Amino acid sequence: xxxxxxxxxxxxxxxEKALNYIGEKCVITRDFREIEAADKVILPGVGAFGDAMRxxxxxxxxxxxxxxxxxxxxxxxxCLGLQLLFSGSEESPQEEGLGILKGRILRIPAKxxxxxxxxxxxxxxxxxxxxxxxxxxxxxxxxxxxxxxxKAEDEGIVTASTEYSAHIHASVESGNVFACQFHPEKSxxxxxxxxxxxxxx
Numbered sequence: 001x002x003x004x005x006x007x008x009x010x011x012x013x014x015x016e017k018a019l020n021y022i023g024e025k026c027v028i029t030r031d032f033r034e035i036e037a038a039d040k041v042i043l044p045g046v047g048a049f050g051d052a053m054r055x056x057x058x059x060x061x062x063x064x065x066x067x068x069x070x071x072x073x074x075x076x077x078x079c080l081g082l083q084l085l086f087s088g089s090e091e092s093p094q095e096e097g098l099g100i101l102k103g104r105i106l107r108i109p110a111k112x113x114x115x116x117x118x119x120x121x122x123x124x125x126x127x128x129x130x131x132x133x134x135x136x137x138x139x140x141x142x143x144x145x146x147x148x149x150x151k152a153e154d155e156g157i158v159t160a161s162t163e164y165s166a167h168i169h170a171s172v173e174s175g176n177v178f179a180c181q182f183h184p185e186k187s188x189x190x191x192x193x194x195x196x197x198x199x200x201x
Contacts, residue, residue: 002026002199003038005065007055009045009080011183018185022192024199032064040198041068044185045080046145049105050092052080062098069100072176074201082172082179083148091148101174103152111165117147122162122170122182130159130173131201132180132194140190142170142182150181 004015006028019026026042027034035041043065045052056062069075077085086097089105097105108116123139133140149168152158160171160180171180178198184191 001038002040002042003035004028004042004044005035005061006030007045007052007059007061009047009052009055011044011046011079011185014183014185015042015044015078018192018195019199022196022199024195030059030061032060035061035064035068038073040074040076040201041065042076042078042198043081043084044078045084047080048091049080049083049089049097049148050095052084053092053095053097056084056098065098066100069177074198075177076198077177077179078185079146079181079183082150082181085177085179086150089148100177101152101157101172101179102154103150103169103172105148106151106166107148108146108165108168114165116165117145118164119145122164124160124162124170124182126160128156128159128173130171130178132171132173132178132197133159134197136190136193136197142180142184142187142190142194144170144182146181 087099184194
């Protein structure tokens, strides 16, 4: 069973639908016992960093996220869920993130000819043999929707990157903690393969 954390940050149904499509049982929940009992946990999300952190703290989900990630359970952050795993974001400088991984969340710089937010398909450059990308060919295309991006402190945790006005760390992996800035649940067969790899950890 995969627990998909509900903290009013949207994108839950598309994640649930993708997991069901690949034959995985999941529950959308903010119940501590369900999250702790799950085999794996996903933190999805779209929206603003500060609002999301306030909602996580309101439901005390920040505590259970730190607990299950520290306990070795496979944990996947998606889009805003990736950003929240880090210590903070330029979007909401006053709000502390979860601080589980080290790096900075920066605004995508303006560049002539490029629209922000970045919405659309981009190819990934894979590195460091990420387990989420096992069996997936070079330079896969995935779907992004974001205005802020990750610059990880340690390049050793970066498993995929892309270029869009900046060098974007698009996916990271550190022990049992995984995260994607892109949306695997909206990235066609490639995205389903990534979710399947996570489910099979």
